Amino acid sequence: MNSETIRKRFIEYFEKKGHYIVKSAPMVVKNDPTLMFTNAGMNQFKDIFLGNTSPKYKRVVNTQKCLRVSGKHNDLEEVGHDAYHHTMFEMLGNWSFGDYFKKEAISWAWELLTKEYNIDGERLYVTVFEGDESNGLEPDNEAYDIWKTIVPGSRILYGSKKDNFWEMGDTGPCGPCSEIHIDIRDDDARKKLDGSELVNKEHPEVIEIWNLVFIEFNRKADDSLLPLPAKHVDTGMGFERLCMVLQDKRSNYDTDLFKPIIDRLSEITSLSYGKDDQTCIAMRVVADHLRAVAFAIADGELPSNTGAGYVIRRILRRAVRYGYTFLGMSEPFVYELLPLLVNKMGRFFPELAGQEDLIGKVIKQEEQIFLRTLAVGIQKFEEYVKNKLKNNIVDGKFAFELFDTYGFPIDLTTLMAREKGLQVDMKGFDKNMKKQKERSRAVGVKQAVDWVDVRPNVEQTKFTGYDSLETEAGIVKYREVKVKGKSLYHIVLDRTPFYAESGGQVGDRGVLASDGGDIKIVDTQKENELIIHIAEKLPTPVPAKVIAKVDKTKRLLTANNHSATHLMHSALRQVLGEHAQQKGSLVDEKRLRFDFAHFEKVTPEQIIKIEKIVNEKIRQNIEVEDHRDISLEGARNMGATALFGEKYDELARVIAFDRDYSAELCGGTHVARTGQIGFFKIISEAAIAAGIRRIEAVTGHEAEKFVNSRFELIEQLSGILKHPKNLKQAVEKLVENNESLEKKVDQLQKARASQIKQELIKKLEKTNNVNFIGATVDMDAKTAKDIAFELKQKVDDLFLVLAYKHNNKPGIAVMLSDNLVKSGNLHAGEIVKELAKEINGGGGGQPFFATAGGKNLQGLEKVVSKARGIAAG
RNA sequence: GGGGAAUUAGCUCAGCAGGCUAGAGCGUUUGGCUGGCAGCCAAAAGGUCAUCGGUUCGAAUCCGAUAUUCUCCA
Incomplete structure (x- = not known):
């Protein structure tokens, strides 16, 4: 069977x-x-x-x-x-x-x-x-x-x-x-x-x-x-x-669920399953992890570096690691097995078959990233062995650093060490690992406390927030939750207008008003189906009855963005194609963020098209169709877009704006008419993962602000340029002028420097086989340094001391020719330290060039004469 | 959510016990040589050393903040 x-x-x-x-x-x-x-x-x-x-x-x-x-x-x-x-x-x-x-x-x-x-x-x-x-x-x-x-x-x-x-x-x-x-x-x-x-x-x-x-x-x-x-x-x-x-x-891996995948692995690697133990383990690991990763991606969870996405990444990496070590695979290969899995399970799980392309791309890219991580780790390991190895033992701290910072698996470190006849200090590794875990655990400990029941036997909170923003309600239960030593209070009501965060829309804020005082609600979250109002303070006694009031402004602005998200989703599919499906979204009062499947950059022309369609729909001022408690079947007949990876009850809600244009299964809050959104503007488009792109956009007031700020910028630029007729041309000309001026300044500076150089050369004094140049000058440290280096090239047996003044601060630069350093026992660093005493400062440098700075401007003349003395020996 | 690391030329990276006025390979441009499959030789262009601030006579290098990326833990 x-x-x-x-x-x-x-x-x-x-x-x-x-x-x-x-x-x-x-x-x-x-x-x-x-x-x-x-x-x-x-x-x-x-x-x-x-x-x-x-x-x-x-x-x-x-x-x-x-x-x-x-x-x-x-x-x-x-x-x-x-x-x-x-x-x-x-x-x-x-x-x-x-x-x-x-x-x-x-x-x-x-x-x-x-x-x-x-x-x-x-x-x-x-x-x-x-x-x-x-x-x-x-x-x-x-x-x-x-x-x-x-x-x-x-x-x-x-x-x-x-x-x-x-x-x-x-x-x-x-x-x-x-x-x-x-x-x-x-x-x-x-x-x-x-x-x-x-x-x-x-x-x-x-x-x-x-x-x-x-x-x-x-x-x-x-x-x-x-x-x-x-x-x-x-x-x-x-x-x-x-x-x-x-x-x-006798093994799950011998059933028709896994055997085709393992057979294919055998083909790819030219290794047979069932002989060598390590090979068998590796093949089972790959076959198993492929399923986990493919289904997770199908459910909308992409590999990432936090939370659930990180777990998915780790699973895939474990597969790649076994493939790399025991199957000799140093190129991406897991993604090639995907079609076999789809063939076996795609009929029963359409989310898998429907997203095969995307899943394959994500897996392949993730494999490539990890193989690169491995290569870096191997390099670090080789360097360590070459330079820092002591007593043929790989330090546990280093092994941990490889693992912790560079993501290099510890068992690979052990393996590579063994190949070189080395041992890894596992005790040291475990010690560091333990420390890391304690650090992480110390924070973010949530204490679970039992609910305090105020009125039992209330089955489920009635959500009234689609139609009203204010309701009389009774508190059903509450509890205290301690996070990082801070207390938060969870409150459950028998009925509430507060929308709990879900479907990408953030939770409502507002107050629960009562005779005993207002309870400020900072966020509303869902725990499964339970709507939880979160407060930072709770009055005593806890009131039994409250008036629940939602922050109206925040709610309305959020609704603007949520409805705009729906309009944009349809526009995206119209412009880019049906594959441009939602992969994630975040909607709050400021903006909307929308992730979707697409394989290349959305061109500026396409962005303009999308904006145009959405704004057109806004101007049509379409009335929302809000179908509640519709059956899934009915929703499908309406052509509603259902998403993979979303959990839906048997009864759904469909939000439509012009049924033929946009109809989506959605639990969020929306505008009554699209005109309310006012204006829609995309502000960024970027890639966030293989085959996934992200658009951020703003609506209404925020969109207006965005456009205005751009407009203002142009006005300001134009103002700076005295309102030219053609701003673009004026800027181009400005850049051109600037370039040629820079060149000229450069030339002039060089000329000036060479002039100063000439003057300095004139001051050359021959003493004791040394060409001494000493002068007080008005210039900054950088110029002094430049001149010093240039003079070094021009003058043999040079002993240069520049006592300079800049911004009312004294400084000294000393330059010596190489042969003086070698034969004359002279050291610019030492000399400059001695000279710096005259200006109440300190300094140092290399044997041939050194600088110092100080406080006493009056000492500059003394510096030169003192230097002359040193040069004379 | 917490810890660690990285960010230097178009690309890949070196330089980091503060001080050689920032280097290599690949790529680009120019010139010369050469009957190819990464041709050879020579030269040049190309850098706000992620951003901002601090310490210092002097910061790519040390310290702090921010951003982005990687990574481990939860």
Whole structure:
């Protein structure tokens, strides 16, 4: 059975049992401070479990793209070394939100495995929760009794809290779970030792394939458990592992999901898979990481040097590093594997197939950048070995510097050291690494505190901000959050006009007014579906009722920019082509920033065209069409632009300005009529990544200001030039004149210098085989230096002392011919120090040329006479 | 969000225990030689040493801020 069929069967089975099919949420998580990437199937339903929102369907089935590379689940360093760890994987799941519970979940799981997938039931073992006294939890006898009707007791095992009690995190929904394990050993091995002995014992052939979680508690910050009002089922079955079992393989990497990629790798590298250990590991690493990176980019997360983008960069770099070290690849090659992945998964995940070009380009460029980083690191290493190596040990501090500053992987340093018969001081490296981590962790620690409930049982904040900017509201709950020792307060209301940051639009500011005083809201953020008002101060007592007022000016200006963004998005596609899709955006009250896919610079002509179209639409004063709670299907029929990597509910909102021109799925706030935007002006266009460009633009008042400032600049320039008829010509002429004048000044200065030189030569005094020139002159240090160097070329046996005055400060320059320095035991630096005493100063320099500065102008004459004395010996 | 590093000619970089009035290779231009596949020889042009400020007699070099880029950690 191939992987596509396996996935399809799962989904269709539960669809038949009344489950609604939900699309995989994007792998990259937005609006959740605790999570960067989706790391479990339940992530997108978290709000339902937490009671922040009510489910639209009680039964749901899905396959979820997951990435485990950071935080609690970090599998990155494991990947490649065994047959089953992955960074990115799919989690198949069926869900019940307050609907069916243990009985159905268990019997359907059994039926699907043994009937649909034809797995031999004899090979399956199940586990149930044994209870835990410290939490006062009973054994899960209910699950045991249900299983007892299906499998003999000898194949039902009790498991500990570690294996059979599932928790979302330190706090939050949790409950006992029941796992299904499979024994895929051969018959001989099974006869010798019963599979039940090997369950949960890390045996590679007796493995868990499905976890059925029965969520019934909420874990509080004080570690106590509260029963939930509704009980839920959350199941997760690793898709890659299931494919391995059903395709009768011993490694996930032998399934049709990975084999084509590994075969191609074999071709490219001319190395065979399955022989050398290092080669196999490297190929698995590459095959796995390709998937993670490609899907992340498809979800809109580009490699970068901060946050989630940095994690993506690291994954790709790990692949390149293994390829470089163990597969001999010193040119980009990962991107070449992409078409195979698209061929395997592109049909089910259109975001992948639809952006193949872009993903390939981004990967290729990223590979090139990293190979360059490696080359620099190798050079630094060679230099170090040549110049600074002591006792054949590579200093840990240096190894860390290579890693920390130049991004050179430590295992490559070790490898290169070994090739030269050197050792790396790993203790020193670890010590520095530890310091770095402590530094980072010391700041930005967020303390999670439980919410203080003011009025429980309010399900979800009602957002009223599309229609009004002021509402009476009640405070539902609040909490204090400490960031960097500073306290911030999070407030949740039962209804609010405040727009929380999302879809690129910044959060609202404003006040919550009450009898007890106003609460100033500095920002509004979303945590999943929860709208959080952020304040720096909270009055005591915390008022129960407030009037929530949004900062109107900021909101309106932001709306201008947001609507203009939509108008521009359509204009971009019209001018550049349909590929110019949104890749990111930021809208606030000052400007709009828009990133989109495009492979070359947008020409000035195209910019003008885009501006023209947008301004045309503004002047048409189009009324907004605001379709709320429209079905996804309906939105699509309207021709609404949906974006990859955005998470949308089943019910969407469509914002249209002239339906044929612009219709987008959008949750933001917009103008009532486009005329309100006033004027649109692009102020910059630049590349930000491979195939991604960024436009910044302003609207209304800001745009006016921008144009005016340019206009003013021209006026000022024209004014400076006394308002010529043709400004451009006048400037050109000015530049020309300036050039020729500069040349003339140059000539004159040279003439003057040569005149001074002549005069100085006239003052030459022959004493003691030395040609002494001493003079007090009026010039700056630079000129004195110039003259000194020129005289050195002209006069043999020169002993020159220039005592100069500039800006009412005295200075001395001493120049000696080379032969005097060599034979005469003279040193300009020493001489100038001695002379400087006369002007209350100090100085120094090289043996043949030195300078000094001081304070006493009166001493200048003395300097010359004293110098004459020295020259005379 | 925090730490480290880099920024010098069109390109790639050297110079950085303060002081050779800023160098190399490639590229460009000019002249000469030469029957090619990076031809050879000679010469020239090309630099606010990222920006701003400070220390100093003197800063590409030391210090601080800013910008951009790289990089590690969270």
